Amino acid sequence: MDTRQLETLLAVQQHGGFAAAAQAVNLTASAISQQIAALEAELGTQLFDRSRRPPVLTAKGAEMVRSAQSILQIVRETKASVGGGAVRGTMAFGSLRTGANSLVPKSLATLRVSYPDLHFRLRVGMSEELMSEVVSGQLDAALVADHVAVPSSLRWTPVMTEPLIVLTPPGTGGMSVDDLIRTVPYIRYRSQVPLARQIDTEIARFGGTPRQILSVNTMPAVVGCVRAGLGFAIVPQVALQDMVTATLDWFPFGSPSIHRRLGVVQRATSRREEILVALVAALTFHGRPRKDYD
Numbered sequence: 143m144d145t146r147q148l149e150t151l152l153a154v155q156q157h158g159g160f161a162a163a164a165q166a167v168n169l170t171a172s173a174i175s176q177q178i179a180a181l182e183a184e185l186g187t188q189l190f191d192r193s194r195r196p197p198v199l200t201a202k203g204a205e206m207v208r209s210a211q212s213i214l215q216i217v218r219e220t221k222a223s224v225g226g227g228a229v230r231g232t233m234a235f236g237s238l239r240t241g242a243n244s245l246v247p248k249s250l251a252t253l254r255v256s257y258p259d260l261h262f263r264l265r266v267g268m269s270e271e272l273m274s275e276v277v278s279g280q281l282d283a284a285l286v287a288d289h290v291a292v293p294s295s296l297r298w299t300p301v302m303t304e305p306l307i308v309l310t311p312p313g314t315g316g317m318s319v320d321d322l323i324r325t326v327p328y329i330r331y332r333s334q335v336p337l338a339r340q341i342d343t344e345i346a347r348f349g350g351t352p353r354q355i356l357s358v359n360t361m362p363a364v365v366g367c368v369r370a371g372l373g374f375a376i377v378p379q380v381a382l383q384d385m386v387t388a389t390l391d392w393f394p395f396g397s398p399s400i401h402r403r404l405g406v407v408q409r410a411t412s413r414r415e416e417i418l419v420a421l422v423a424a425l426t427f428h429g430r431p432r433k434d435y436d
Contacts (some may be wrong), residue, residue, distance in 0.1 A: 143291055145217055147181040148210040150174055151189065152220050156271065159196030172248075181206075215279030232261040233414060235421070236272035236284030238336070240361050241404060244383035245302075246285060249424035256420060268335050276407050283408035283418050285425065289336045292407055299422050300405040302429030304379045306341065306395040309364075311371045315391040319348060327373035328352030333359045337402070341376045344400055378402060380429070404429065 153163040154174065164171040184190050189203035199207065201350070237246040242264070250262055265272065270288035276284050277293055292298045308319055314326055322328075323345070331338045345352060355373055358364045361381040368375050369390060375394050394400075406422050 145214060147177050148214055148410060149179045149280070150177040150179060151203075151210050152280065154178065154190070154197075154264060155199060155203075156274055156278070157172050161196075182217070211278045232263055233417060234263045234265065234281045236265040236267060236275060236281045236285075236286075238269050238272065238286055238335070238337075239266055239333075240378050240381050240406075241285045242266045243362060243381070245380055245425065245428055248428045249421060251427070252424040253417070253421055257417060260417065268333075272409055276409065279409075282412060282414050283406050283421070284415075285404055286407055287336060288403040288405060289340060295410065296406045296407045297410055298407050300403050301422055301425040303401050303403045304429070306344070306376055307379050307382075307392045307397045308395045309368045309382075309390055309392045310374045310378055311368050311390070313371070314374065319395065320350065322374045323348060323350040323352045326353075327355040329364055329373045329375040330354050330357045331359075331361065331364055331375070331377065332357030337378065340402070344396060345376065380404075 150167070150169075153167050154160055157163045157166050159402065160174045160178070161171050163169075164174045167174075178189065185202075185206070187202045188200055189206055190197040191200055229244065235246070235250070246264065250264070254260070265275070265281060265284075267275075269284075269290045272281065272284035272286055272292070273293060273296060275281040275296055286292075286298075288300070308322065310317065310322065311316070311326070314322065317326070331341060356367060358367060361377055364375045364377055365381060367373065382392070404425075406425065408418055412418060
C-alpha cells in the first residue's frame with residue numbers, strides 16, 4: 143500500500159467514478175483501475191461494487207476512504223514537520239474560479255516574501271468540491287464563497303465582501319437593469335456553481351426574462367463577450383481585477399446592492415496555522431474595495 147493508491151481511492155470517491163477521477167488527476171482510466179485493483183488485492187477485500195455504473199463504494203470501501211483520509215493527513219503533516227515546520231514543503235490551496243485569476247495569485251506572491259522556501263499547489267474548482275478536499279486533507283485550505291454550507295469540521299474565515307455588478311457593453315452606459323433586460327441581449331454565466339444560481343435567482347426577482355444569446359462557463363470569457371458588444375452580464379466585482387475594461391461601464395446589481403462574501407476554509411487544527419493566518423491577511427489586503435478595476 144502506498145500514498146498514491148490512497149490518493150487515487152479518494153479521487154474516485156470524490157469525482158464519482160474511475161473515468162472522472164482519471165481526468166481530474168491526469169491519469170488514464172486503466173491506470174486508475176490498476177491502482178485500485180492492486181489496493182484491493184493487498185487488502186484482500188473489494189472496495190467498489192463494479193456491477194453498478196458507475197462503481198460505488200462497498201461498506202469496506204467507505205471504511206477504507208476514512209482511513210485513507212487520516213493516513214494522508216498524517217503523512218503530509220509529518221513531511222511538513224520534518225522539513226522544517228510550516229515554512230517549508232508544499233501548501234495545497236484551493237480557489238474558486240473567480241478568485242484564481244488575480245486575487246489568489248497576488249496573495250501567494252505576497253506570502254512568498256515571508257516564506258521563500260515554501261512551495262504551493264493551487265487547485266481551482268467549485269466551492270463544494272474544494273471544501274470536500276479540505277475535509278479529506280488533500281488541501282490545506284481553500285477560498286470559497288459564503289453561500290455554500292460549510293461542514294462543521296471546518297473553520298471559515300471571511301476575507302472580503304464584494305458586490306455583484308452589472309457589466310454593460312459599449313454604447314449602453316446609463317441604462318437601468320430593467321432597460322437592459324428588456325432591450326439588450328444577455329450573456330449568462332453557465333456553470334453549476336452557487337454563484338450562477340444566485341445570479342439567476344436575483345434576475346428572476348426583476349420580473350422580466352432577459353434575452354439570452356450566449357452562455358459561457360468562465361468569467362474571463364463572460365467579460366470578453368461583453369467587451370465585444372455581444373450583450374450585458376452580471377458578474378462578481380473580483381472578476382474585473384487586472385482586466386482591461388476601460389471601454390465598459392458597470393454599476394452595482396440590485397437596490398440595495400447584492401453582495402457575496404469570500405472566505406478561507408480550513409480544518410479546525412492545522413500545522414500550517416501560521417502560514418494560513420498570513421495568507422488570510424494577504425487575501426484580505428488584495429481583496430480590499432477599490433474605486434474601479436480599469
